[in-house]
Amino acid sequence: MQExxxxxxxLLADGTAARVLGWRRGDLPYNPEPAFFEKEEDxxxxxxxxxxxxxxxxxxxxxxxxxxxxVVFLKPCDTYSFNxxxxxxxxxxxKAYIIGVGCRGKLDVExxxxxxxxxxxxxxxxxxxxxxELTVKTIYGDQTVSYASAMLGRCHVCKGxxxxxxxxxxxxxxxxxxxxRFDEVRAIEAMSPExxxxxxxxxxxxxxxxxxxxxxxxxxxxxxxxxxxxKFDSAQKANVDSFEEKMFHVIRAFHxxxxxxxxxxxxxxxxxxxxxxxxxxxxxxxxxxxxxEYHAGEDxxxxxxxxxxxxxxxxxxxxxxxx
Amino acid sequence: xxxxxxxxLRALFRAIAGERELYxxxxxxxxxxxxxxxxxxxxxxxTLKTVKSPKDAFFPQFETLYMCRTEEKKLQIQPQALxxxxxxxxxxxxxxxxxxxxxxxxxxxxPVDSYYRARREHGILVAIACHEPEESCFCKVFGVDAAEPDxxxxxxxxxxxxIWKPLTEKGERLTESVKELLQPADGAEEKVQKEQEQIxxxxxxxxxxxxxxxxxxxxxxxxxxxxxxxxxxxxxxxxCGTCTFVCPTCQCYDIKDYKTADGVQRYxxxxxxxxxxxxxxxxxxxxxxxxxxxxxxxxxxxxxxxxNNEGMYSCVGCGRCVEKCPSALNIVxxxxxxxxxxxxxxx
Amino acid sequence: MQVExxxxxxxxIVAFCCNWCSYAGADLAGSSRLGxxxxxxxxRVPCSCRVNPMFILRAFERGADGVILCGCHPGDxxxxxxxxxxxxxxxxxxxxLDYIGVENGRTRVEWVSxxxxxxxxxxxxxxxxxxRSLGENVRLGDLRCKS
Numbered sequence: 151m152q153e154x155x156x157x158x159x160x161l162l163a164d165g166t167a168a169r170v171l172g173w174r175r176g177d178l179p180y181n182p183e184p185a186f187f188e189k190e191e192d193x194x195x196x197x198x199x200x201x202x203x204x205x206x207x208x209x210x211x212x213x214x215x216x217x218x219x220x221v222v223f224l225k226p227c228d229t230y231s232f233n234x235x236x237x238x239x240x241x242x243x244x245k246a247y248i249i250g251v252g253c254r255g256k257l258d259v260e261x262x263x264x265x266x267x268x269x270x271x272x273x274x275x276x277x278x279x280x281x282x283e284l285t286v287k288t289i290y291g292d293q294t295v296s297y298a299s300a301m302l303g304r305c306h307v308c309k310g311x312x313x314x315x316x317x318x319x320x321x322x323x324x325x326x327x328x329x330x331r332f333d334e335v336r337a338i339e340a341m342s343p344e345x346x347x348x349x350x351x352x353x354x355x356x357x358x359x360x361x362x363x364x365x366x367x368x369x370x371x372x373x374x375x376x377x378x379x380x381k382f383d384s385a386q387k388a389n390v391d392s393f394e395e396k397m398f399h400v401i402r403a404f405h406x407x408x409x410x411x412x413x414x415x416x417x418x419x420x421x422x423x424x425x426x427x428x429x430x431x432x433x434x435x436x437x438x439x440x441x442x443e444y445h446a447g448e449d450x451x452x453x454x455x456x457x458x459x460x461x462x463x464x465x466x467x468x469x470x471x472x473x
Numbered sequence: 474x475x476x477x478x479x480x481x482l483r484a485l486f487r488a489i490a491g492e493r494e495l496y497x498x499x500x501x502x503x504x505x506x507x508x509x510x511x512x513x514x515x516x517x518x519x520t521l522k523t524v525k526s527p528k529d530a531f532f533p534q535f536e537t538l539y540m541c542r543t544e545e546k547k548l549q550i551q552p553q554a555l556x557x558x559x560x561x562x563x564x565x566x567x568x569x570x571x572x573x574x575x576x577x578x579x580x581x582x583x584p585v586d587s588y589y590r591a592r593r594e595h596g597i598l599v600a601i602a603c604h605e606p607e608e609s610c611f612c613k614v615f616g617v618d619a620a621e622p623d624x625x626x627x628x629x630x631x632x633x634x635x636i637w638k639p640l641t642e643k644g645e646r647l648t649e650s651v652k653e654l655l656q657p658a659d660g661a662e663e664k665v666q667k668e669q670e671q672i673x674x675x676x677x678x679x680x681x682x683x684x685x686x687x688x689x690x691x692x693x694x695x696x697x698x699x700x701x702x703x704x705x706x707x708x709x710x711x712x713c714g715t716c717t718f719v720c721p722t723c724q725c726y727d728i729k730d731y732k733t734a735d736g737v738q739r740y741x742x743x744x745x746x747x748x749x750x751x752x753x754x755x756x757x758x759x760x761x762x763x764x765x766x767x768x769x770x771x772x773x774x775x776x777x778x779x780x781n782n783e784g785m786y787s788c789v790g791c792g793r794c795v796e797k798c799p800s801a802l803n804i805v806x807x808x809x810x811x812x813x814x815x816x817x818x819x820x
Numbered sequence: 821m822q823v824e825x826x827x828x829x830x831x832x833i834v835a836f837c838c839n840w841c842s843y844a845g846a847d848l849a850g851s852s853r854l855g856x857x858x859x860x861x862x863x864r865v866p867c868s869c870r871v872n873p874m875f876i877l878r879a880f881e882r883g884a885d886g887v888i889l890c891g892c893h894p895g896d897x898x899x900x901x902x903x904x905x906x907x908x909x910x911x912x913x914x915x916x917l918d919y920i921g922v923e924n925g926r927t928r929v930e931w932v933s934x935x936x937x938x939x940x941x942x943x944x945x946x947x948x949x950x951x952r953s954l955g956e957n958v959r960l961g962d963l964r965c966k967s
Contacts, residue, residue: 177809178608178680181801184709204709204800268521269607271680289678290605338919347921347959352502358525358534360745362713362799376874378750387727388535388742392962397877400916404873407912419799421715422504422524429916436915441908456912459904461894466907466929469914734883 151198151277153320154223154251159190161221167247168218171209173202179273180259184209186220198223200276200284203256203302205415207231207241208368214242222246225253226323227304229314230411230447231368236315237450238409240371250313252278252321255297255305258418262286262300267293278321298326304414304427307331314448331412332435334428351395356422359389359398363416363426369406369446376401403429408437408456411447440464474662475637475648475655482518482635486510486563488651493597494560496530498523507562518564518630521607522793526721527569530562531592532576534718535742538588538728542736549736555591561647565600567622568612568791572721573598575789578782579724597643600624601635602672609792611681611805617789619676620669631668636661681792681805685812691780698772702810707767709800714745716794716803717770722787725751746770771807831885831951833860835944836875838868840898841933842890848937856944860888867891868929869902873913876927880960886926886951890940893931903931922959925950 158170174185175197182197184204205228213220224232229250235241257276262284269289275281275297284300286293298306307330311323338346364370364377377398403410403426412434416426437444441455441463477485489495490510498517499508505520507527525534539552573593580589600622603610612619621627625644629636637655639648648655676682689697717723727744730737744751746769752758760766778787788804795803837843843864849856865871868891879887889910891903910929918924930943 176801177806178795181795181803183801183806186705186708209709268605269675269679271608289608289675343918343921343923345921346919350920356502356504356506356524358718360713360715360718361748362711362715365711365713366799378748380750380753387744387748388729388731388740390535390962393881395920396960396962397874397881400877400913400920401874404913404916419711419713419715421719421797422506423502432916432919433912436912440911456905456908459901459908461904463894463904463907464911466910466914466927468911469918470924 151196154198154249155193155196157249157318157320158187158196158221159193161247162188162190166219167221168216169213170221170223171206171213172223173197173204176201179270179276180257180262186213198251198278200255200257200278200280200297200300201259203258203418205231205366205368205413207235208366208371210241210246211235211371214240214245216245219245219247221249223249223251224313224316225251225256226311226313227253227309227411227413229316230309230445231413232447233315233450234409234411234447235368235371237447237454238371248313248316248318250316250319252319252323253311253326254278254324255301255308255326257284257297257300258302259300260423261302262295265293265295265299267295298328301326302414302418303425304412304417307333309412309445315450331431334425335431335435338428338432351391353424354395354399355391356424357389357391357399358422359387360421362419362421364402366415366419367406367410368413368415369409369411370402376405399426399429403433406430407433408444408454409446410434411445440468474658474665476634476658476661477637477655479630479633479635481654482516485651485654486516487512488654489561489563489647492559492650493647494558495563496527496560497563507564516564518601519604521566521603521605521610522791522796524793524797525719526572526791526793527562527565528572528576528721530560530596531573532580532589532724532726535740536588538739538741540733540736540738553588555587556595557591559595559597560592561597561599563599565598565622565624566603566791567600567617567619568610568789569721570598570600570622570624571612571615571617571789572791575722575778575785575787576724578785597626597647598624599626599628599644599647601628601630602668604630604668604672606672606675606679607792608680609795610676610679610790611684611792612790613676613679613682614684614686615786615788615790620672629665629668631664634658636665638665681790684805684808686775686786686808688811689775689779689786689808690784691776693776694772694780697776697811698768700811703764703768706802706807706810707764709802710747710763710767711800712747712749712763712766713799714743714747715797715799717745717747718743719793719797721789721791721793722774727751746773771804774804775808829952829955831859831948831956832883833857833886833888833944833948833951834879834884835860835862836865836868836871836887836889837862837932838870838891838898838903839864839866841892841896841931842868842940844934845890845932845936845940848934849941850937852937854937854941856941857948859948860944867897867899867902868906869897869899869909871906871910873909876913877960880926880957881962883957883961885954885957886928886947888928888930888943888947890930890932890943893933896933917960923954925954926957926960 170187173182272287274285495510500515580586603619
């Protein structure tokens, strides 16, 4: 972490950049927030540890409009999002100085709580070069949990620890992938239509339409969202189950189909713990199977599958035929 | 005081639900929220904080106000029936109860909200003391006592028993109707007192307990509003409505129409001051930046609300926003930022 | 005495037809006196590609029991490539609907040229039959829109 701070300060001092986008230490062990740093003394609050899961690439849209360059710290998976935004001309490459940071999986405090741990006061071992075990100090006594058991679901199916776009890289990554990312989708596909319907109904009826999934999504960067439109008479703010279950989440995922880099922010931020990535991943899986393997954000040039076509593409009837 | 074995709670729920609607913390698809009791519901009384607060029971996220139809060229308006049956909200926490009191200030003062009043009159609150408060709790800062909930019935989970203490006339009535399931608890006062001491001792150790509200009051309007602190504070805010929807005191709503097959439904649903279309008018919006929206929420909770309600803050320290904000922002960080960077009296 | 009324299920079908081929195909079906059920309500769109996934979901939300999209044959699009994009979009959308447990067969895409009045009529007859066998759309409807 010290290396990141030193380098960021250098870049500010030599005039390369006007500000630094990173994470500010929270007031609890697990709640650092994204923040801009402009002055040397601000860096007292700088942190980069296991809880810095937020994807900073979307904040670069606003930062691109500011005077001067912004140093931004991107984890390997965040660089996919940045590339995708670059492809869509939402961020300015010239306004960004990208420092690729190492990653050994990001942590989810809910995963720690799910192990029966309450009253967290301190968590040790969250740093990038930390041990494989976390020591959680609570008001009800100390406990240890393995790092992997406290990781966000998305890190278990990591896309890889290679930065796709960067100016320099600081820090070593550690492999975290231990499952296939389409396993969950396959498990649902294997269910009967009735079971699938019941499954999604149960999950989506929890939705409170807070829009966190939409607002955090680096691919959701429309200036005016269709669901905020006053001209669209459907439920909008009302959390009507039938709307959420049949319209909102399908369309939300559809709008980013072919552009979603599977960064997993939607599932991370959902206050109701809805596995929203299951929608996005289904689209990715279908695209891979029907139109050839495609990773959104792998580069900033290739055509997205939904703005491309082949004469011999499958007919929509294939959905019924596949069974 | 009465008691009932934890193992017999199912029978108690069944008895209550036999006569009244019963809402309590139920786990569905991994998350605990207040929901109507059913025989196979997975009740989770140990959950300290439900994702959404129980304010839904009095002020639902979505409710129909009335239906409009045209019949023979005449406009018919059919108001939604008001709540006319008693219901029980079981398993609230002291902070949740305080949240309802904040809502009372808004909806029961002139002009009275009849939908809310009907629910409030028919609702019986059973609140449980917090056996194991957590690090995100700071109810004490707002004068809430987690060890002694101020509801219609107060309850404590001690050992294998639930201690039951009716505090109001409504609470007595509920107690009367389930009396055969409750046993008189002789000597329970002592146990309760011990539990309360324990709870209060834990509260003392929580990181947010000694948060100072100095400088936050109804007179601080200008100095807080104009502070430069907001400019850095709001930056990570996504403008989603998570904080407002999990909050037990946020009370803003929107009223809209929806054309159904059965006429036009006028409904109201929660709104969030974090949204760009909040209080949108023909002439535009009076808060056009996220900074302004972000500032509004906290100014309302800590300055405007106390200014209009004899110093009562519209935050109860439940800590739901602390746990749920996608960007790890929350009201505590706001209070602390002012403490640290000035802008308040307690520089 | 109460007479038990047995109502036949008449499905509501929305058909999005592109202006250049399928809508003309429907015209031809009419002028050739080829019948298709009145349950099919046609909405003319400039191109099959104009149909946004939300149109389809909204039709269902508002009470449709089946939605069919008709456009020019691949390669014949008036705008050269519109139907290619529509094809990919609809494939993904239908797959998603299947994934969330909506009965297969409530949605369909068919390419109908201006000369294929007979195909239009046959397709619509077949589709209405299919929806009749599937019954009312419950899973995608909005309760508020049910009468």
